[in-house]
Each structure stands twice: as structure tokens, then as C-alpha cells.
Amino acid sequence: MQILYKLPEHYKTIINHLVDTNLEINLLDGIFKKHDVKKILDVACGIGRHAIPLSKMGYEVVGIDFSPFQIKKAEDDAKKESSNAQFVLQNANNFSYPEKFDAAICMWTTLGEEPLQYWKVIKNIFQSLRKGGIFVIDNKSWEHIPESKEKFIENETLGDNGEKIKTKIHDRFTEHFRIRDVIHKIGEKEYQDLCVTHILRERLGGPITKSWILEI
Ligand SMILES: C[S@@+](CC[C@H](N)C(=O)[O-])C[C@H]1O[C@@H](n2cnc3c(N)ncnc32)[C@H](O)[C@@H]1O
Numbered sequence: 001m002q003i004l005y006k007l008p009e010h011y012k013t014i015i016n017h018l019v020d021t022n023l024e025i026n027l028l029d030g031i032f033k034k035h036d037v038k039k040i041l042d043v044a045c046g047i048g049r050h051a052i053p054l055s056k057m058g059y060e061v062v063g064i065d066f067s068p069f070q071i072k073k074a075e076d077d078a079k080k081e082s083s084n085a086q087f088v089l090q091n092a093n094n095f096s097y098p099e100k101f102d103a104a105i106c107m108w109t110t111l112g113e114e115p116l117q118y119w120k121v122i123k124n125i126f127q128s129l130r131k132g133g134i135f136v137i138d139n140k141s142w143e144h145i146p147e148s149k150e151k152f153i154e155n156e157t158l159g160d161n162g163e164k165i166k167t168k169i170h171d172r173f174t175e176h177f178r179i180r181d182v183i184h185k186i187g188e189k190e191y192q193d194l195c196v197t198h199i200l201r202e203r204l205g206g207p208i209t210k211s212w213i214l215e216i
Helices: 008-015 021-034 051-056 068-080 118-128
Strands: 039-043 060-065 086-089 101-106 129-137 150-158 164-173 177-186 189-198 212-215
Touching (some): 008 068, 008 164, 051 060, 101 118, 118 129
Parallel strands (some): 101 129
Antiparallel strands (some): 150 164, 177 189
16 A cells, blocks of 8 residues: 555645645536436545545545545544545455445546556446446546656645655656656655556557546
């Protein structure tokens, strides 16, 4: 498990410069309204970055994640924010859920991320959707891979307790994978990681470049 998923207290601060949660929520809300979605399964939900705000907008949301640290933080935050989102500790590779959902989401390039096995996960998700349900994937815009096939990202910010949080990312891209070396320095503590993400492609076409909506 990536070190980031063991640091839920710092997760939002660390990823803040890489995501736009409000924009993502608005996009999801627009898609859900169009498809008459009320009940959502958030696969690999993390700390409930989408599940909690969506539940507060009136959606019924169940989030699953295999990190006990992320799930605990999601549950604590849901309580604090009077959200009725439900969180379940479960591995997406082999989950099954007794109820059917109108939609499933898998946000922030997670579907391609090791050790998540995306074909198994897609199969499990489709079994959890009602007929006519939708699956929304938020995936990397792989056309932005630089020609050098390498990318460096550095960020420095302050955590909730005023501690300095520095993140250094070094990405290398192959035809099929993004290989990411990452260092998080939180105060005086340093955490290193290596993360591998599959570049998801359409069967016959190029890399997936937009959010996909798969309908069943
Ligand atoms: C990039 S984060 C995204 C979290 C959340 N969707 C978001 O957008 O903030 C990936 C999440 O996937 C979870 N994860 C990775 N592999 C998983 C698996 N096999 N089953 C369930 N969760 C998994 C991690 O614990 C982590 O919380």
C-alpha cells in the first residue's frame, strides 16, 4: 500500500495542488442528474473526498477502500460533517455488495493503479450496478505525457498543524505504465514511495483521454 494512503491526516493537504475537488463534484453532479442517479458506489474512495460532499447533496453513497487508515478518516470526517455516507473496508479486486447502485465512480487515476487489478474491478463494479447504471472513471489525460517521457513536480505547503509539507514527484512514462518516485517530507520525517499506474487504453484506439462513461 502506498505511503500516502497511510497518512490520511495529511492526504488532503498533500494532494491539494494536484486535484480540483469542487470541479470534480460539479462534473459528477451534472452526469448523475442526466442519468437519474440516486445511489452511488465510490470505489477506492480514499478519505471520502467525493463521497462526503455528494452525500451532503442528497445522494446515497457507499465508499469502499482497502486502506483502514483512509476508511477511518472518512468515517470520522463524515461524522464531523453530519454526512450519512457509509464506508466499508474492502479490496476492490474481490468485493461484492448485496445492493445495486445507479452509478459507480473511481476517481483520480485510481483504476489503473497497482495493486488494483482493473479488469477484476470493472467486472465487480458491473455486478453491483443496476441495469442502465453508469460507471464514471476519472483518468489521467495521457496526451499530456511530455515528449521527454519524464516529469518532475515539486510542492511545498503547510499542514493543518502548521508543519511544512514538501512533496517531490518524479514520473517516468513507458508505453504501458507511469512509474512514479515520490518523497513526502512532513516536518522532519521523510517518506519515500514507488507507485506504478497502468496507462488505460481503449482496445483498438489510443490512450483514454477523457472521462469515460460506460453504460451497461
Ligand atoms: C489515488 S487515491 C484516490 C482516492 C479517492 N478516490 C480520491 O479521489 O481522493 C487511491 C485510493 O485507492 C485505494 N486503493 C488502492 N488499491 C485498492 C484496492 N485494491 N481496493 C480498494 N482500494 C484500493 C487506496 O487506499 C487509496 O485510498
